[in-house]
Amino acid sequence: xxxxxxxxxxxxxxxxxxxxxxxxxxxxxxxxxxxxxxxxxxxxxxxxxxxxxxxxxxxxxxxxxxxxxxxxxxxxxxxxxxxxxxxxxxxxxxxxxxxxxxxxxxxxxxxxxxxxxxxxxxxxxxxxxxxxxxxxxxxxxxxxxxxxxxxxxxxxxxxxxxxxxxxxxxxxxxxxxxxxxxxxxxxxxxxxxxxxxxxxxxxxxxxxxxxxxxxxxxxxxxxxxxxxxxxxxxxxxxxxxxxxxxxxxxxxxxxxxxxxxxxxxxxxxxxxxxxxxxxxxxxxxxxxxxxxxxxxxxxxxxxxxxxxxxxxxxxxxxxxxxxxxxxxxxxxxxxxxxxxxx
Numbered sequence: 473x474x475x476x477x478x479x480x481x482x483x484x485x486x487x488x489x490x491x492x493x494x495x496x497x498x499x500x501x502x503x504x505x506x507x508x509x510x511x512x513x514x515x516x517x518x519x520x521x522x523x524x525x526x527x528x529x530x531x532x533x534x535x536x537x538x539x540x541x542x543x544x545x546x547x548x549x550x551x552x553x554x555x556x557x558x559x560x561x562x563x564x565x566x567x568x569x570x571x572x573x574x575x576x577x578x579x580x581x582x583x584x585x586x587x588x589x590x591x592x593x594x595x596x597x598x599x600x601x602x603x604x605x606x607x608x609x610x611x612x613x614x615x616x617x618x619x620x621x622x623x624x625x626x627x628x629x630x631x632x633x634x635x636x637x638x639x640x641x642x643x644x645x646x647x648x649x650x651x652x653x654x655x656x657x658x659x660x661x662x663x664x665x666x667x668x669x670x671x672x673x674x675x676x677x678x679x680x681x682x683x684x685x686x687x688x689x690x691x692x693x694x695x696x697x698x699x700x701x702x703x704x705x706x707x708x709x710x711x712x713x714x715x716x717x718x719x720x721x722x723x724x725x726x727x728x729x730x731x732x733x734x735x736x737x738x739x740x741x742x743x744x745x746x747x748x749x750x751x752x753x754x755x756x757x758x759x760x761x762x763x764x765x766x767x768x769x770x771x772x773x774x775x776x777x778x779x780x781x782x783x784x785x786x787x788x789x790x791x792x793x794x795x796x797x798x799x800x801x802x803x804x805x806x807x808x809x810x811x812x813x814x
Contacts (some may be wrong), residue, residue, distance in 0.1 A: 490523035490525050492559070492663065497520040500514065501513065517542050524697065591651065645672065646673055662695065715736060722736050737807070741760055750792050773790065788811075794808045
């Protein structure tokens with residue numbers, strides 16, 4: 473995959489305030505038996521903490537079921553957190569009233585994984601882009617037309633007059649995803665959450681969409697949470713990478729440091745399982761850990777990766793949940809292998 477040829481922003485200044493703060497976030501879903509009796513909780517998020525700065529892209533990686541999409545939907549306010557706090561521009565989301573939630577959601581753009589499923593099939597392109605503005609009180613026709621023209625130009629759906637009357641089924645997959653991005657940008661947000669935005673697109677189109685997102689980020693100084701299981705794209709598109717496993721973030725690092733030396737055994741396994749377009753892969757053995765991800769209804773005691781880990785420390789990893797250890801200046805791992813890095 474070619475480089476996106478856009479220089480990544482420098483490391484965020486230490487004194488800069490984050491636009492988003494997530495503190496010890498838990499999102500559990502109650503499971504009932506026969507509709508009446510509580511059978512337990514699915515711990516879809518179980519203690520997630522991180523900051524996000526203006527103009528920064530953070531990639532959240534991990535296999536299916538690790539909690540990535542639940543995290544996105546909790547930040548968006550679709551899921552209600554069980555415990556913990558989310559702060560946007562120092563505003564605690566739990567204190568927002570109805571108008572506060574409307575203002576907050578207008579500041580967040582959401583890009584879904586399946587562009588066709590995300591677009592109402594009975595609406596034209598023009599109506600799809602008008603609807604968020606009407607809901608948020610932007611009813612001036614001239615302002616609506618200005619914003620629609622601006623976002624369609626930015627996502628390169630041109631000539632604009634040809635696209636406005638079209639319906640989603642008349643667009644290609646790449647054009648549909650560009651329209652989803654245009655809808656996410658129509659309210660001029662400060663942050664984007666992109667949940668697997670290129671996983672359903674052809675490889676050549678993926679590069680174009682990532683270049684488009686990076687161009688929008690640079691132009692509008694957007695903060696972006698990029699959720700993916702595809703490690704082949706994160707190296708071109710993020711300043712920091714967070715690795716998730718079993719509803720927890722188990723490694724946080726700058727992109728360069730993680731690519732140079734992933735620390736957590738799970739992150740190492742993720743990179744090992746990522747195939748590069750190299751014929752030598754036919755001759756090499758991929759050392760991928762056996763087993764399945766843990767049950768989030770009944771997670772294992774201690775580190776949640778320990779049943780699959782080849783570097784397990786008996787009596788420690790299988791008994792105690794590891795805290796975050798600062799291994800290097802830009803690199804944190806929640807793993808007992810680094811217990812000497814206090």
